[in-house]
Amino acid sequence: MPVAQTRTTPKLVIYGCGGHGKVVADIALTRGLSVEGFVDDKAPEGGRVLDLPILGGATWLEARRSNVRVALGIGENQARCRVYELCERLGIIPLTLIHPTAAVASSAQLGAGVVVMAQAVINPDARVANGAIINSGAIVEHDCEIGAFAHLSPNATLGGAVRIGAFAHLGLGASVLPGKAVGDEAVVGAGSVVLTDVPPRVVVVGVPARVKRQREDR
Structure with missing residues (x-):
């Protein structure tokens, strides 16, 4: 008899761990969402912000694209667009918060x-x-x-x-x-x-x- 497969809930990460990213993470937490951590290309992996881990950068996201939701935590417009386009290429629709x-x-x-x-x-x-x-x-x-x-x-x-x-x-x-x-x-x-x-x-x-x-x- 085949074993039923269970679908795992995609993990929410905040792309950007600066000041703007902190506010976005706080919105997600205030709404009762579970935040796995931050993704940031410039911050050191393994650090912590708001007691949440910095998981890695774009390569981390690419490796986990099938089980991740992303909220945009970057305040600068052009940089935020680049992250949005990265998400699109990975088949991820950024979350509206x-x-x-x-x-x-x-x-x-x-x-x-x-x-x-x-x-x-x-x-x-x-x-x-x-x-x-x-x-x-x-x-x-x-x-x-x-x-x-x-x-x-x-x-x-x-x-x-x-x-x-x-x-x-x-x-x-x-x-x-x-x-x-x-x-x-x-x-x-x-x-x-x-x-x-x-x-x-x-x-x-x-x-x-x-x-x-x-x-x-x-």
Whole structure:
């Protein structure tokens, strides 16, 4: 008589063990998920963060791809995208995590690998693309569109129907008025207020936000 095979529950790991990774791990633990540890290409294997082990880097993940879930614990947009693409190549869909104190409307749409942190608000018909971060206390009003791998820092606020481009980054407490757009890879400085559309790949600062320089990094 054949022996029945049991399926094991995939283990959850956090890719990235820096400060952002700690917060992502805390969200997972707060939601009652069991976190196996951290994966990080730069941190020494065998170390510990939040009393969880650093398991290894990309090679560790590749060897265990069939029994692992991954949450993205990297704050820098381009690096987070590279980890997302690695997961895709390994057949892993990054986990979307929402802190229990966040308010997410039932009609909002969240892509794979999105992290929504404590006290954040995402209102009706907002759309958040893959790999984006809605950080602590950020507000995404109705009908907003957040591009892939964008990052809204703590207490950033978007009025209704705002469009945030892919890889854009809004600093601490930055605000965007209703209906305005922030272009791909643009940076809005901390505390800045966007009154007019922001072009792609620029840095804007101030009240009102004005272009300070072009971005040169990739």
